[in-house]
Amino acid sequence: MRVVVKHVRRGTYVLYVRPGTKISELLLSLRINPLEVVTLIDGIVVPKEKAINKETEIVVQPITRGA
Numbered sequence: 001m002r003v004v005v006k007h008v009r010r011g012t013y014v015l016y017v018r019p020g021t022k023i024s025e026l027l028l029s030l031r032i033n034p035l036e037v038v039t040l041i042d043g044i045v046v047p048k049e050k051a052i053n054k055e056t057e058i059v060v061q062p063i064t065r066g067a
Contacts, residue, residue: 004057005030007037023058024048037062 003026005013014028024033024034040059
């Protein structure tokens with residue numbers, strides 16, 4: 001199944017994964033720490049433990065830190 005991952009800073013990735021793959025597993029395969037980003041599907045924040053069961057586009061937004 002085709003999944004597009006758009007990372008705000010790193011660019012766009014096209015991956016092919018099995019149905020049921022968790023977003024966190026997908027992020028780790030791209031060497032992205034799931035604890036340092038927010039994930040969105042259709043503009044809605046989704047948990048990283050959500051399983052992907054259809055072709056989709058995931059936006060990955062790094063969490064910014066302030067002093």
